[in-house]
Amino acid sequence: VTVPVVRPDPDELTAPFWAAAREHRLVLRRCADCGRHQHPPRVLCPWCAGTRLAYADVPGEGRVASHTTIPAREPGGSAHTCLVVELDVQDGLLLVGGVPGPRPEWVAIGAPVRVWFEHVPGDDGEELVLPQFGPRS
């Protein structure tokens, strides 16, 4: 299990993303004018400057667009691998994921992945639910 050192601090614009994750749903803002999704959420549609924007469920399927493995920074620390995933629903729609440790075999450019939801306990008892990506066979 990844234990993030840094936790999200949602605001009005981003809170629905994290709230949906707690329900194991992946939601992204979608523009009613041009129909395109955006991530991260913006106040205007970054494609057409449309203002009719609302969160909508998206299928959590995509492919690994790229990855990098970052070695342990100090003795006793551990490596982690970051994924960049392009969702199937729209070209260029990128989300980041993380895998503890060195790069697993399934992490390769083009590999099909599916979202899953990681529950990360917090120090204050507040649980964080992170959308993550794993292999899709």
Next chain:
Amino acid sequence: MWSGAGRTAIVGWGLSEITRTDPRPLGELALEACAAALADANLPAADLDGLATYPDQPFHGAARVDGVDLVSVGYLLDHLPGARRVEWYAQVSEGMVASAVVEAVNALLAGVCRHVLVWRAMRRPPGTYGAWTETRVGGDAQFTAPYGFTSIVATHAVAYQRYLARYGASREAMADLAVTQRQGARLNPHAIFRDRELTREQYLDARMIADPLCLYDCDVPVQGCAALVLSTTERARDLVERPAQVLAYAQQTVRRAPVPAPLYMLDDHVAAGRSTTDALWSRAGLGPGEIDVAQLYDGFSPSVYYWLEAAGFCAEGEASRFVADGGTSRSGSLPVNTFGGSLSEGRLHGMGHLIEAARQVSGRAGPRQVVGAETALALDGSPLLRNAGLVLGADGDRR
């Protein structure tokens, strides 16, 4: 061709001491570099009437105490000895310090000032450079930092990973680039690694920072300042023998897809770089075949590949071969980063590149001089980010 081509020039330049850590405040280092640049330009501070910089520090969580963490226009207005008649200034926040040079050129052409001092002061704080100390983060980073995607190195690593896969390029070719640049740094008295050799073996054995980027693919954070003086070409000729004419400038203006910062872009860096280089070629009335030497931003080494391809020095996907075949060495068809680049001189955030371009076309690069260098390209910034660049030319009647 641009009507401003050749009408302004870089007259002189100077650097403070460049170190990994310097106990002296950044403001003091900035004044040291500025005094050196004014002296090099034979310009008394009393005649200086323009100031421009890009002051921000390129790492997460940078503090903003003026004179300590950064050196703003306001700081130099208040502190530069003898500069009592400044009439114009600009402080840019987009497009790197080359954009401050763009502003300076515009001010000179507009006739609102006669000589402009441009500086870039870089702070290296104690501790891990750009380390995250927050436990919670808002903005775009809330979608990346919880996954351990916190560093700008990761940003460049994921783009380079795709580049290597797309073109079947290997890391070995980059060893040639790093080693070649280090050889330039050995001839550069300002370079942080002037006394340290780098071999292919050392490069290939180096620890990874963010795979496939190793230690020697990343520039070296330093503390110091570099400065240059610009004037109209006419006035420049009264100050020095061989000013470096500004033949063109350009800035990256490409529309980027919305992705979580610090991801920026994965595939479009060559196209993004081209928005700058196309404008440079059109304004200078020159093409890549007419450039004698190129100083290409190398905050991370793959940016040199992207720039080589964007500018048209080689075809897309061919940069690693171009480098491995010796094309970018001092005796190659296009000497690149002759001073060591940021990888081996230190992270002056593009100012080192601008100054080396000026040195080369002024015939003042000493043992690094590319014989007969009449034109130089200097690109400041990664193509993935907002960037800007210049084409410089030797002063002469032929233009």
